Amino acid sequence: MNATPTTTSAPGVQAAARAGAPWHGQRVMVVDDSAVQRSYLVGLLRELGCGVILEAADGNEALRLLEAEQGVPLFLVLTDLEMPGMDGIELTCQLRERRLARHLIVVSARDPRLLEIIENMGSEDAAIGLLGTLLKPVQRDALEALLTRAGSAGSGDAAGAALPEHALPAAVELEQALAAGQFLLHYQPKVTMQTGHLKGLEALARWQHPARGLLAPQHFIPALEGTPLMAGFTLALVRQVLAQLTEWQRAGLPPLTVSVNLSADNLADRAFVDLLAAAVQASGVAPASLVWEVTETSVMRQLSQALTNLGRLRLMGFGLAMDDFGIGYSSMQQFARCPFTELKIDRAFVNGASQWPNRHMVLKSALELGQRLGVATVAEGVETAADWQLLRTLGCDLAQGYLLARPMPAGELVTWMRSERRRLRALAEGHAPPD
Ligand code: C2E
Ligand code: CA
Ligand code: CA
Numbered sequence: 273m274n275a276t277p278t279t280t281s282a283p284g285v286q287a288a289a290r291a292g293a294p295w296h297g298q299r300v301m302v303v304d305d306s307a308v309q310r311s312y313l314v315g316l317l318r319e320l321g322c323g324v325i326l327e328a329a330d331g332n333e334a335l336r337l338l339e340a341e342q343g344v345p346l347f348l349v350l351t352d353l354e355m356p357g358m359d360g361i362e363l364t365c366q367l368r369e370r371r372l373a374r375h376l377i378v379v380s381a382r383d384p385r386l387l388e389i390i391e392n393m394g395s396e397d398a399a400i401g402l403l404g405t406l407l408k409p410v411q412r413d414a415l416e417a418l419l420t421r422a423g424s425a426g427s428g429d430a431a432g433a434a435l436p437e438h439a440l441p442a443a444v445e446l447e448q449a450l451a452a453g454q455f456l457l458h459y460q461p462k463v464t465m466q467t468g469h470l471k472g473l474e475a476l477a478r479w480q481h482p483a484r485g486l487l488a489p490q491h492f493i494p495a496l497e498g499t500p501l502m503a504g505f506t507l508a509l510v511r512q513v514l515a516q517l518t519e520w521q522r523a524g525l526p527p528l529t530v531s532v533n534l535s536a537d538n539l540a541d542r543a544f545v546d547l548l549a550a551a552v553q554a555s556g557v558a559p560a561s562l563v564w565e566v567t568e569t570s571v572m573r574q575l576s577q578a579l580t581n582l583g584r585l586r587l588m589g590f591g592l593a594m595d596d597f598g599i600g601y602s603s604m605q606q607f608a609r610c611p612f613t614e615l616k617i618d619r620a621f622v623n624g625a626s627q628w629p630n631r632h633m634v635l636k637s638a639l640e641l642g643q644r645l646g647v648a649t650v651a652e653g654v655e656t657a658a659d660w661q662l663l664r665t666l667g668c669d670l671a672q673g674y675l676l677a678r679p680m681p682a683g684e685l686v687t688w689m690r691s692e693r694r695r696l697r698a699l700a701e702g703h704a705p706p707d
Contacts, residue, residue, distance in 0.1 A: 294423035297323040298347035301373070303334045303363065305355040309408070313350055313379075316412050320419065322348070331358025331366065338372040348403075348422070349373040353380035353387070364390060364402075375401040375422045377415070381408040388628045392620070440495035449492075450504060454480045457512055458679035461688070462531070462650060462672045465664055468700030470689060472529035474565070474672060475513050476679045477505075493535070502537040503544045510548060513562070514555035516682050525686075531563040531593060536570030540577040549588055563591035563614060571610060579610065586611040593650070598638050608645065615642035619653020619673070626658040639666050660699055675699075 300322045304310040307329075314325050326346070328334035335358070338346065349367060353360035360378055367373050378390045387405040403418040441449075449455060459473040479487040496502045513530050520528060538544050552559055564585060571578045586592055593614035594607055598621045607615065617638045625631040635651070642649035651663050654673030663671060676696065677688055 293321060293419070295347060295419045296321045299324045299326070299341075300348040300350065301326040301328065301334060301337065301346055303328045303331065303349060303351035303355070303360075304379075305329050305352065305357075309352065313410060316410065316415055317350070319412065320416055330355045331360070331363035334358075334363060335366055335370075335372070338367075338370075341372070345371060346373045348375045348377065348419075350377045350379065353378055353390070354382075361386075361389065373401070375403050377403050377406060377418055379406045379408055379410055384627070385629050388630050392630075441492060443495075443499055443501065446492065446495060446499075446501055446505075449479060449481075450501060450508060453508075454482070455505060455508060456480055457509060457516075457682070459516075459530070459682055459685060460672055460679040461677045461685075462670045463676050463696060464700075465660075465668055465671050466700060468693075468696035468698070470526070470528065471670055472531065472563070473685075474531040474533075474679075475509065476533075477509060497535055497537060502535055503541060503547070506532075506534065506538050506544070507547055507551060510551055511555075514552065514557050517557050517561055518555065519682075520685075523686075527561065529561050529563055529591065531565050531591075533565045533595065534570070536567075536573040536578075539566055539570050539581055540574040542577070542581060545581045545584055548585075552590075559589035560591065563593050565593040565595040565616065567595045568597070568607075582610050582612075586613075598634050607641065612647055614648045614650055615645075616650040616652055617668075622651045622659060622663070622673070623653040623655055624659065626656070626662045632662070635662075636666055639668055643667065657699070661702065664700075664702065 300317055302310050302313045302317065302325060304313060310327055310329075314327060317325055326337050328337055331351075334349065334351070338349075349363075349372075351360045351363055358366075360380070364376065364378065367376060378387065380387050384407070387407070390402070390405055401422075403421045406414055406418065456478050457475045458478055459475055461470050462472045462474060463469065464471045477489050477493065479492050481487050496505055510532060513532060517528070517530060538548075552562065566578075566582070571582070582592055591613045592611060593616050594610065594612045595616045596618040597607070597615050598618045615638065617635060621631045621634040621638065623631075625635045639649050648669045649667075650670040650672060651659075651668050652672045654660055654663065654671045654675045656675060660671060660675060677692070680688060
């Protein structure tokens with residue numbers, strides 16, 4: 273019987289060193305079929321200052337012990353992937369469904385492909401609290417680095433779901449912010465992979481909050497969705513884009529396209545589309561300078577309305593991008609039905625594609641689809657030179673991501689162009705130094 277809970281208090285020195293760490297003194301569990309591996313991992317966790325450390329030899333045993341915890345989720349389950357009986361994948365699913373642990377780390381002796389499946393499961397559902405995956409032999413520093421994420425993810429509720437630090441703002445607050453002009457845009461470059469030239473920018477919303485500082489979209493877009501404020505919000509941002517495009521033209525910059533994200537509400541609203549078209553026309557900006565980005569989910573939400581409006585926008589001469597491609601359900605059929613001019617592959621399949629075979633595969637087939645349909649392909653979330661090289665080999669047209677630039681205020685664009693021109697050309701020519 274190797275499932276005896278070992279009540280261990282951490283040795284004094286180590287414990288003192290990490291007294292402030294979020295995992296310090298916490299109840300945790302190690303699941304591994306090999307007794308040697310298990311005691312090695314227990315040793316590491318003990319050194320790092322964890323409190324009570326439970327042990328189990330496979331998923332079934334782990335669940336039995338967790339159920340005995342009487343509804344109080346453990347701080348952490350550290351599990352092996354390959355085990356007889358219930359393996360780590362099945363255990364991960366069970367932990368997620370039953371909310372038995374706040375955080376999870378998965379280790380494996382081989383096949384990064386399996387770990388990738390786990391990582392993807394984690395990114396789909398915050399409730400699982402996956403801190404990350406580790407290859408064996410587990411190094412203490414790597415383990416500590418993952419544990420540190422438990423701290424930065426916020427204290428979390430009992431189930432470990434990543435709760436935002438602040439609740440979403442109320443409608444009145446958003447309405448005031450809109451009236452006060454607190455929503456503004458940052459712009460992220462999209463670069464032509466063949467030449468390294470700046471092709472266009474994606475406009476990304478920010479809220480200059482009077483008390484909380486500059487807020488990212490996740491703190492307010494969900495609160496705008498489904499409210500009558502969404503139309504006014506998007507229109508206000510589009511007006512800023514139009515003014516900015518006019519200014520860039522006047523400053524003699526090469527012609528740029530700006531992409532703007534539309535929400536499902538926007539897309540289903542015929543009156544909104546009329547207002548959008550009127551605003552563009554009044555500005556004198558050519559519709560071809562604008563690309564509306566929409567996700568498959570927002571098209572699906574009200575399919576016939578969305579298709580009609582997309583058709584109208586395309587007829588007016590605007591570009592249309594399918595955003596976050598690859599994470600939807602019927603991606604292929606949907607894409608072929610809509611008059612898109614651009615396919616934006618979700619960063620989940622771009623980021624790390626040079627290392628992870630599954631991402632590589634999805635990326636490759638998405639690019640092939642785009643190429644067959646004759647639309648521009650855009651990879652978002654390009655962070656490394658290795659991923660850039662892969663995309664180049666696969667014939668992707670445009671790249672967007674931290675490797676090239678983070679989203680920035682409009683005023684920083686010219687400086688960025690000047691300082692990065694040579695690096696971008698080198699990347700395009702394929703002789704850039706790694707990252
Ligand atoms: P999105 O349309 O997928 O936008 C791309 C997001 O990826 C941006 O996050 C950008 O900062 C981030 N990103 C870009 N390059 C990289 C990279 O290399 N690595 C990583 N990890 N991330 C990268 P951001 O600005 O936080 O925007 C998040 C989402 O909010 C957007 O996702 C979009 O769906 C939504 N959003 C932003 N602005 C608007 C808007 O004006 N209207 C609507 N309806 N939604 C918006
Ligand atoms: Ca987008
Ligand atoms: Ca996207």
